[in-house]
Amino acid sequence: MARNKSILTEARQIERAVTLINLGARLQVLESETDLSYERLLRLYKEVSGKSPSKGQLPFSTDWFMTWQPNIHASLFLNIHEYLNKVAEMDEIDTVIKAYQLYQEQTKAQGLEDLLSVTRAWRLVKFVDNGMLTMTKCSKCGGHFVTHPHEIARHYVCGLCNPPARAGKGKAQGGIHMH
Ligand SMILES: [Zn+2]
Structure with missing residues (x-):
């Protein structure tokens, strides 16, 4: 760019x-x-x-995006991002900014904390651009979620359809839908 x-x-x-x-x-x-x-x-x-920027490295690993709740938030953001990419002619970074603002609106409307920082959102788009992450369709709900590129779609079940046992009943992710 x-x-x-x-x-x-x-x-x-x-x-x-x-x-x-x-x-x-x-x-x-x-x-x-x-x-x-x-x-x-x-x-x-x-x-x-009003403060100095934090020092230290940016997160370089894709691991964070694969954990349960972060994956749902990252997927929500990336769905918005992919949509904007298709319908709007914007510079890459402006698409990230707009998608992130819409992601924040969605989480706020559902009373959720925005787990995904804008830096991580930006990083996520880079990971997708260079093929380290992609989106795979859930075989149960049909939503698209952030996964590693080798995920087999036929067997893939997302974190909303198959939450970890400790997660309890859907309170944390509210009514997020990825359709
Ligand atoms: Zn699903």
Whole structure:
């Protein structure tokens, strides 16, 4: 997406960075998705969020997305993202931003905590882009869920249809549907 980035005006890049900071994105996301200098981004981050960015590595593993509740949240986000990708002509990062805002609206409407951070959402899209994760259709409910690419669809049952025994009766994920 370097081509798209280069034609963006600086004002647009700042606007995009501010939106990401407000959504709670890590500084590394801003570095990757704008052409603004590190110093500039650092200043912007402190101004907008009122604190210094957290240090340390971004999560690099796909494991988190495979655990039960995170998988449901990641799947909800990715369904929205795939939909926007099809119907809207936007730069890649703007699709992530819009999909994440819609994901937050959905979880809020259902009184759920937004378990998926915008940084993880951004990472998830990268994992899908490079083939480390994909979506597989649940053989019971027909919803599409985040899985490893080698999942056999015929046998795949999602976390909503087959919650872990300790999870109790569906309170935690409320009425999330992936159809
Ligand atoms: Zn299912």
